[in-house]
Amino acid sequence: MIEILAPCGGEEHLPAALNSGADAVYLGAPRFSARRNAQNFTDSQLSAAVRECHISGVKVYVTLNTVVFDDELAELARTAEGIADAGVDGVIVQDFGAARVIHQTAPGLRLHASTQMTVTSAAGAEFARKHGFSRVVLAREMSRDEIARVVRNVDIETEVFVHGALCVCVSGQCLMSAMYGGRSGNRGLCAQPCRLDFTCGERNNVLSLKDLSIIEKLPELNELGVTSAKIEGRMKRPEYVAAAVTACRQVLAGEKPDMESLRAVFSRSGFTRSYYDGSLYDMQGIRTKDDVEAASAALREMKRLYDKPYKRHTIDVSLDIAQGREITAAITTGGRTCVLDTGIVPETAINRAVTTEEIEARLRKTGGTIYEMNIISVSMNGSLSLSASQINSIRRGIIARADDMWLRG
Numbered sequence: 001m002i003e004i005l006a007p008c009g010g011e012e013h014l015p016a017a018l019n020s021g022a023d024a025v026y027l028g029a030p031r032f033s034a035r036r037n038a039q040n041f042t043d044s045q046l047s048a049a050v051r052e053c054h055i056s057g058v059k060v061y062v063t064l065n066t067v068v069f070d071d072e073l074a075e076l077a078r079t080a081e082g083i084a085d086a087g088v089d090g091v092i093v094q095d096f097g098a099a100r101v102i103h104q105t106a107p108g109l110r111l112h113a114s115t116q117m118t119v120t121s122a123a124g125a126e127f128a129r130k131h132g133f134s135r136v137v138l139a140r141e142m143s144r145d146e147i148a149r150v151v152r153n154v155d156i157e158t159e160v161f162v163h164g165a166l167c168v169c170v171s172g173q174c175l176m177s178a179m180y181g182g183r184s185g186n187r188g189l190c191a192q193p194c195r196l197d198f199t200c201g202e203r204n205n206v207l208s209l210k211d212l213s214i215i216e217k218l219p220e221l222n223e224l225g226v227t228s229a230k231i232e233g234r235m236k237r238p239e240y241v242a243a244a245v246t247a248c249r250q251v252l253a254g255e256k257p258d259m260e261s262l263r264a265v266f267s268r269s270g271f272t273r274s275y276y277d278g279s280l281y282d283m284q285g286i287r288t289k290d291d292v293e294a295a296s297a298a299l300r301e302m303k304r305l306y307d308k309p310y311k312r313h314t315i316d317v318s319l320d321i322a323q324g325r326e327i328t329a330a331i332t333t334g335g336r337t338c339v340l341d342t343g344i345v346p347e348t349a350i351n352r353a354v355t356t357e358e359i360e361a362r363l364r365k366t367g368g369t370i371y372e373m374n375i376i377s378v379s380m381n382g383s384l385s386l387s388a389s390q391i392n393s394i395r396r397g398i399i400a401r402a403d404d405m406w407l408r409g
Contacts, residue, residue: 002222002229004248005061005159006241009234010039014049016238017058019306020245024059025049026092028234029079032064032072034094034116035234036188047086055406056312056370057334059089065114067186068098077105084109092137093117103132110134112159115171116186120146122153129156135227137161140171140212143278148224157227162218163244163262164232166209166272166283168194195286203284210285213271215244216259218251233266239302240265246305264298267291308367314374315402317363319394321346321380329394333371333402340401342394346384353383354391362391369399 006022008014017025027049028040041049046062053060062083068076076098083091084106091109093099094116102109112135113119113128119136128136135157138147142160151158167174177191178184194207211232214221218229231244243265247257263270269285318330329340346354356378364373 001252002218002226003059004245004252005228005230006245007164007231007234007236008041008049008241009035009236010041011045011049012039013234013238013241014052016242016306017245018053018056019308019310020242021249021310022058022241022245024061024089024228025053026061026063026230026234028063029083031079032066032068032076032098032188034063034065034114034185034188036066038234043082043086046083046088050087051407054087054409055403056310057406061090061092061112062088063092063114064098064102065092065094065116066188067184068095068101073097073101076101080105080109090135096131099132112137112157115139115161116173118170118173119150122150125150125154125156125158129154135159137230140166141275144217144220144224144276145278147221147226151225158225159228159230160221160226161212161232162215162221162229162248163213164211166212166275168207168209205284205286208268208286209283210268210270210272211266212273212275213259213262214273214276215247215251215257215262217273217276218248222252236266237299238306239299242305243298243302261298261302264294265302266295309370311372312370313402313406314372315398316375317373317398318377319359319379321359321378321384321386323348323382323384327394329398331398331401331405333405336405336408338401338405340397342397344386344390344394346386349383349385352385354386356380359386359391362388363395363398365392365395366399371399371402 003023005024006017008017008025008027028035030040050060080102090112092112092114094114099111111133113133115137118139119125120139120142125136137159140161174185176193180193181191183189183191197205198207200206233240243262247262250257268287272283274280274283313333316332320328327342327344331338359378360376363376
C-alpha cells in the first residue's frame with residue numbers, strides 16, 4: 001500500500017500525524033531546512049520523535065534541502081552525524097554537493113532527491129539513482145502519464161505530492177522572494193511574494209495558485225506503483241495535518257473522503273489537480289475572507305481527528321499463572337515473541353478468586369496506547385487472588401515490552 005507521508009513543522013504536529021494514521025513523517029532540523037521559519041526539531045527533540053515514531057512503525061525523514069554554501073559544509077557534516085545518530089530513515093536533499101558530504105559523513109543514511117532537484121523524467125530519476133539516491137520526490141508539475149513513465153522505467157522509490165501548496169514557478173527554482181526582500185526560498189525563507197496581487201490585463205492575482213489536491217487519485221497512484229503520497233504543509237496547523245492524513249486514509253479504505261472539511265481547514269479558493277490532469281486551466285486562487293472564516297469553525301472540529309492514538313499494532317498474550325510462582329507473559333507482536341517476567345506472585349484467594357474472564361477484560365483496556373489485544377490465553381492453576389492494580393501492572397509491562405520489541409525491529 002502506498003505510504004502516507006505527513007508534514008511535521010514542530011513537536012505539536014507529531015501527535016496530529018501519528019494519531020490520524022500517517023505511515024511516515026518528514027520534518028526539519030534547525031539548519032538546512034527549506035522551512036526555516038517552522039519550529040523544526042532540536043537534536044533531543046529529533047531523537048524523541050524518532051523513538052515515538054519507530055514504536056508505531058512510522059518512518060522519519062529529515063529535510064536537508066536548502067542550497068548549501070562552501071563555508072557551511074563542516075556544519076552540514078555535523079548535522080548529518082546527529083541525524084544519523086538519531087536513527088532517522090532518510091534525508092531529503094536538493095544539493096548534489098550536500099548529498100556527497102552527507103554520504104561521506106553518514107553512509108548509512110538513505111538519500112531522497114528533493115522536489116527542488118526538479119526530477120521530471122525517467123532520465124532524471126535514473127541519474128539520481130546512479131548517484132546514490134534511493135528515492136525521488138517528483139516535481140509537482142508532472143502529469144499522471146509522466147509520473148507513470150518514471151515508475152515504470154526506473155528502479156527507484158517515487159514520492160508524489162498529493163495535497164498542499166503549489167509554486168507558480170517550478171518548485172524550488174524561484175528567486176522572486178530573494179529579489180524582492182533578500183529572503184531566498186532556496187535558503188528556506190520564502191516570503192511568498194507570488195501571493196500578492198499581480199495583474200495581467202483584467203486578471204488579478206495571476207501568480208497565486210490554488211492548492212494542489214489529488215487525494216482522490218490515491219488508488220490510481222497506488223496502482224501505478226508510486227511509493228509515497230506526500231502532504232505539503234510544515235508551516236500549517238496540526239489540524240490541517242490530521243485532516244489531510246484522514247482524507248488519505250479514507251480514500252485508501254474505499255471510503256468517500258471529507259474534502260469539504262479539508263477545504264475548510266485550508267484552501268485558496270478551492271483545490272486544483274490541473275498538472276496531474278495535464279491542464280493549466282483554473283489554477284489561480286487566493287486566500288479569501290470566506291476561506292478564513294470557514295477555517296475558524298473547522299479547526300475546532302478537526303481536533304477530534306487526533307485526540308486518541310491510532311491503533312497500529314496487535315498483541316497476542318499468553319499468561320501462565322500458578323500459586324507461589326511469578327507470573328510470566330509470552331508476548332507476540334509484529335511477528336516477534338518474547339517472555340516477560342512480571343514480578344508478581346499470586347496469593348491463594350481467601351474471599352473470592354479472580355477469574356480468567358476478569359483478567360482478560362482488564363488486559364484489553366489499552367485505550368490511550370497504539371496497541372489492541374488480539375488473542376489472550378490465560379492458564380491459571382488454583383483458586384488465586386489478583387488485584388486490579390496487579391493486573392493493570394501486568395498490562396503496562398506487556399505494552400512497555402511491546403514498545404521495546406518494535407524499537408528493536
